[in-house]
Amino acid sequence: DAGITQSPRYKITETGRQVTLMCHQTWSHSYMFWYRQDLGHGLRLIYYSAAADITDKGEVPDGYVVSRSKTENFPLTLESATRSQTSVYFCASSEGGGFYGYTFGSGTRLTVV
Amino acid sequence: GQQLNQSPQSMFIQEGEDVSMNCTSSSIFNTWLWYKQDPGEGPVLLIALYKAGELTSNGRLTAQFGITRKDSFLNISASIPSDVGIYFCAGQLYESTTSGTYKYIFGTGTRLKVLA
Numbered sequence: 001d002a003g004i005t006q007s008p009r010y011k012i013t014e015t016g017r018q019v020t021l022m023c024h025q026t027w028s029h030s031y032m033f034w035y036r037q038d039l040g041h042g043l044r045l046i047y048y049s050a051a052a053d054i055t056d057k058g059e060v061p062d063g064y065v066v067s068r069s070k071t072e073n074f075p076l077t078l079e080s081a082t083r084s085q086t087s088v089y090f091c092a093s094s095e096g097g098g099f100y101g102y103t104f105g106s107g108t109r110l111t112v113v
Numbered sequence: 114g115q116q117l118n119q120s121p122q123s124m125f126i127q128e129g130e131d132v133s134m135n136c137t138s139s140s141i142f143n144t145w146l147w148y149k150q151d152p153g154e155g156p157v158l159l160i161a162l163y164k165a166g167e168l169t170s171n172g173r174l175t176a177q178f179g180i181t182r183k184d185s186f187l188n189i190s191a192s193i194p195s196d197v198g199i200y201f202c203a204g205q206l207y208e209s210t211t212s213g214t215y216k217y218i219f220g221t222g223t224r225l226k227v228l229a
Contacts, residue, residue, distance in 0.1 A: 031214060042117070042201065043156070043219035050214055058216070090155050098215035101146045101203075104155030 003027075006091050006105040013081050013112055021076045021108045023091030031094045032074040033102060034058075034066065036087040043090065049074055050097070081112045119202055119220030127228050132189040134223040136202035144205040145185040146217065147176050151198045159200075160187070192227050199224050 004025040013019045023032065034046040045058030047066040055066050063085060065077045074093075078085055088109050092102035119136045126132055136145070144163055148156035160171050162178035162185060169176055173190045185202055203217040 035219075040221060042119075042221040043203075045216060048214060048216070056214075092155075094215075098205075098217070099144070101148075101158040101161055102217075104157070106153070106155050 004091060004093055004103055004105040006089075006108050008108060009106065011108060011110050013110070015082060015112055016080050019078045019081055019110070021078075021089055021091075021110070023074045023076070023105060025072055025074075025091075025093045027093065027095070027103075028071055029093035029095050029103075030071070031097055032068065033092040033094075033098075034064075034074070034076045035090045035092065035104075036060065036085075037090060037107070038087050046076065046089075078110075081110075083112050086110060086112045117202060117204055117218050117220040119223055121223055122221070123224040123226070125226045125228060126192055128192060128194060130192055132192055132196070132225060133186065134200060134225075135184060135186045136204070136220045137184040138204060138218075139183065140204075140206060141182045142185075142204035142206060143182075144215070144217075145176070145178050146203040146205075147174075147185070147187050148201040148203065149198050150201065150222070156201055189225075192225075194227050194229055197225055197227050 007022045033048040035043040044060050049055045049068045052071050088107050090107045091105040094102045147159045150156040160176040165182050167178040175188045177186045199222040201222045202220040205217050
């Protein structure tokens with residue numbers, strides 16, 4: 001199906017473990033983004049990518065790593081998960097850099113215990 | 114970091130009532146977006162505003178780009194139960210366009226509950 005899909009939808013992991021959240025889009029959008037959503041903070045940008053092999057930091061990048069070897073995929077890795085990274089993570093994509101806004105996935109709810 | 118003050122934080126209204134919410138900031142924005150988020154889903158774009166003073170409608174929704182470029186307003190007329198959800202504003206700062214990427218700051222959301 002066309003669209004932007006995130007997996008898994010729910011994940012529980014232990015402190016210190018590495019975990020990867022997947023994001024896949026079928027529109028061939030150049031731009032992709034990762035946000036986290038927390039109560040009282042709204043949505044905050046973690047990383048973004050303007051094209052394959054081009055990534056850049058957002059507002060809250062510490063503790064996260066991204067890669068973009070293919071246009072359609074933009075995985076987010078927590079190298080050593082901490083409880084403060086418990087959050088809902090949203091991937092988004094856009095055509096033209098986001099001038100017309102972004103299209104969001106359904107999110108991954110991550111709990112770090 | 115930059116902040117967008119969105120109010121009210123939550124509201125309960127009766128079906129059929131009109132709803133108003135707003136976003137304010139001390140910074141000037143180039144673009145304002147309004148999103149709606151249903152439970153368990155990602156935000157969905159409702160309205161985009163690109164010019165100061167612009168008034169744009171999408172069905173029962175009307176949004177305005179403030180004249181000062183520091184605020185935006187969203188109105189929902191004749192609310193219905195499916196309007197329930199969280200409404201987010203997002204502003205694109207004038208200086209935040211890097212390598213063609215438009216980065217947005219999101220408000221903390223207005224949670225709307227409609228009583229039938």
